[in-house]
Amino acid sequence: MSARLEALSPEDLPACFSLFRESVLALAGGAYTMAQCEAWAPPRAWDGDVERAWLARLAGAWSCKAVASDGRLAGFAWLKLDGEFDMLFVAPWAGRQGLGGRMVALLEAQASACGVTALHAWASHASRPVFERAGYVLLRANRIERAGVEIDNCLLAKGGWREEGA
Template sequence: MENFTLQPEHLPDCHALLADCVANLPDDCYSLPARLAWAGIWDEDSRVNWEARLAGAWSVGIRDGGHLLAFAWLTQAGELDMLYVAPWAQRRGLAWQMIHDLEHAAAAAGVTALHAWASHAARPLLERAGYVLLRPNCALRDGVPLENWLMAKGGWQEPAVARSEA
């Protein structure tokens, strides 16, 4: 297995892996319309958005034999923005490894207050990684509600303005 820093040319494969992960979530976590809205489509708008997000983040990808197994990124503002492991590569410690690598890179740059908007599937992993639940959340994607959880680590606190709008 090989760890590497994500580059813009890797993003279409990252999106395909995300879509595979989301498609394989159980119906009792997210409905089919929710999973379709979450995965979205890879188009020019997606590419531009993802490239901008990646540019302000520490990132890691893991591949084996040229196949992308997992990817994650943590923004320089301390948000764990992406964390996906291919369904067939789960339960190998890849998510833990990526969280550790990204948190180490962030800490080296002085960023220790972290947060994430965790899905139902990611919440238990992040709790085991030391993140605490701040509140439930409901995001809208293409008009479809997606339940998730705001979680934090290292003393991160939600800005008062965000709390009052939630």
């Protein structure tokens, strides 16, 4: 699939929010149950509270979006200024075509240009291979709780990033 990478703007966030939920729900039946996916991305309308939270997260990050040749949002990502990948999502219809890796590489280059090279991600089972292909190494398995539901993910890092206390 041909997709171009562009800067992400605040106006893109409602579409990103929808893509986030769609992408998470598409993971159900694989490594995650529907209950886990619903806890991770609960059904919720885009509203002022969500907008404020996402704007705050975006303000402290390098970001990009992938736009398909037909203009549809194919994915988005942002890397916090402290080196943590906060978001990396690709639309289910655009998966397995290298978009995740392209977005990771672009954001890593932006971070590197600003002197940030120690990077990490709390990766889902679906995104772990994307990060591993980009040179991240597994530090440990992790389990989080959302809405009373446990969800597994992994902590991966590159560039010398180390977990506090490790």
